[in-house]
Amino acid sequence: MAAVLDGKATAVKVKNSVASKVADYIAHGGRVPSLAVILAGENPASQVYVRNKKKDCEEVGIFSSVYVLPSDTSKKELLDLVSFLNSDPETDGILCQLPLPRREDENEVLEAILPDKDVDCFHPYSAGRLFQGNPLMLPCTPAGIIRLLDEYGIQIEGKRCCVVGRSNIVGKPAAMLLLSRSGTVTVCHSRTPDLASHTRSADILVCAVGKAGIITGDMVKPGAAVIDVGMNRGADGKLCGDCDFDSCSGVAEWITPVPGGVGPMTRAMLLENTLTAYRIHEGIV
Numbered sequence: 001m002a003a004v005l006d007g008k009a010t011a012v013k014v015k016n017s018v019a020s021k022v023a024d025y026i027a028h029g030g031r032v033p034s035l036a037v038i039l040a041g042e043n044p045a046s047q048v049y050v051r052n053k054k055k056d057c058e059e060v061g062i063f064s065s066v067y068v069l070p071s072d073t074s075k076k077e078l079l080d081l082v083s084f085l086n087s088d089p090e091t092d093g094i095l096c097q098l099p100l101p102r103r104e105d106e107n108e109v110l111e112a113i114l115p116d117k118d119v120d121c122f123h124p125y126s127a128g129r130l131f132q133g134n135p136l137m138l139p140c141t142p143a144g145i146i147r148l149l150d151e152y153g154i155q156i157e158g159k160r161c162c163v164v165g166r167s168n169i170v171g172k173p174a175a176m177l178l179l180s181r182s183g184t185v186t187v188c189h190s191r192t193p194d195l196a197s198h199t200r201s202a203d204i205l206v207c208a209v210g211k212a213g214i215i216t217g218d219m220v221k222p223g224a225a226v227i228d229v230g231m232n233r234g235a236d237g238k239l240c241g242d243c244d245f246d247s248c249s250g251v252a253e254w255i256t257p258v259p260g261g262v263g264p265m266t267r268a269m270l271l272e273n274t275l276t277a278y279r280i281h282e283g284i285v
């Protein structure tokens with residue numbers, strides 16, 4: 001049976017580390033780090049995510065402000081708010097919760113966020129720096145995956161890594177980070193023929209598709225680390241990942257559960273990024 005990579009426990013370690021650094025800065029007369037979250041519309045899942053982010057911030061001593069806007073907020077109003085937050089010296093990180101009610105506004109709004117406040121790392125400049133191996137901050141979910149691998153001493157260098165999914169938010173940046181750690185990376189997607197032939201040769205398998213059960217035990221290399229990013233609702237209404245946990249854990253050496261794997265790590269890395277942004281603004285090296 002595979003050992004479980006405990007994202008919940010590792011996230012607590014990350015949060016404790018952020019909290020102690022924040023306390024230290026404040027104890028030495030520094031200002032309080034802060035995160036501004038923009039929530040436009042009434043998407044129930046987004047409301048939960050934003051509530052959780054606020055709670056996480058409170059737990060580690062980061063000040064968070066949530067700007068709740070109605071569904072019919074115009075692109076100009078969103079851009080004006082981003083512009084205000086960009087120029088606000090008290091705001092370290094800016095996060096615009098996606099999806100926006102008008103999906104067509106998303107790129108322009110995300111690109112308006114200053115890169116040194118771009119704690120989600122969705123700005124093309126942030127993606128470009130990641131591509132060049134010189135990131136200011138790391139995208140939260142991929143960074144959480146790497147942190148989890150590191151926590152359990154799972155070597156990346158020299159290993160075959162397979163990332164299933166090529167989104168700008170998870171798949172591509174996860175592949176870039178694994179590459180930057182000297183893994184040999186294959187990226188698969190919906191048009192990859194014979195997906196199993198790729199997943200089966202991976203020492204580290206990252207699955208970020210959004211389809212429950214797309215990875216089964218027979219697609220996993222014995223001894224592999226299986227990182228399940230997917231968040232789906234199973235037929236029973238319960239949260240589940242992309243990987244069939246029972247069959248995969250019979251073959252893999254390591255596996256992340258859903259819930260309790262990558263999800264908590266994503267949340268924790270946002271706090272780390274907010275602290276990084278704070279350090280940039282305060283000139284702390």
Ligand code: NAP
Pocket residue numbers: 141164165166167168169170171188189190191192195208209210211214229230231232262263264266267
């Ligand atoms: P996305 O933008 O929909 O991307 C899904 C990717 O999966 C696409 O690249 C798609 O390929 C690929 N794909 C679809 N069907 C496939 C198939 N049959 N075989 C191989 N690849 C296939 O999704 P995302 O934003 O990356 O999110 C992926 C999942 O992770 C979702 O369940 C999401 O909820 C979850 N997620 C979790 C966290 C967390 O913190 N745990 C964070 C973010 C996302 P094409 O490019 O060819 O269409």
